[in-house]
């Protein structure tokens with residue numbers, strides 16, 4: 071049994087603001103901030119709501135399913151191990167339960183990715199090798 075953690079990936083810097091997202095992903099969960107005042111769903115983690123400037127932000131678990139709005143197929147990377155994994159997909163994903171985020175879509179067929187494609191979170195234990203929430207196509 072190999073260690074699923076890939077030490078070569080750049081690791082996110084843990085802060086008080088992003089800790090629930092980073093720690094949640096270590097459990098394979100997508101945690102997102104919700105504004106208690108205007109109900110905006112917020113990504114990336116912040117200290118104030120970007121819609122209404124409220125500081126009443128709550129963390130909630132998202133089901134982790136959505137559709138690709140748009141994406142970039144990245145052919146050249148400067149950072150290993152991404153360079154060895156190119157082309158990779160970086161996508162804007164509209165979540166089924168509201169909110170959007172930017173995330174990697176892990177796939178063995180990057181040429182087949184299209185806008186509108188359904189995606190879901192990579193499940194554990196594979197999820198553990200990615201330092202940030204990562205999706206895969208729904209097959």
Ligand SMILES: [Zn+2]
Nearest residue numbers: 105108119122
């Ligand atoms: Zn708000």
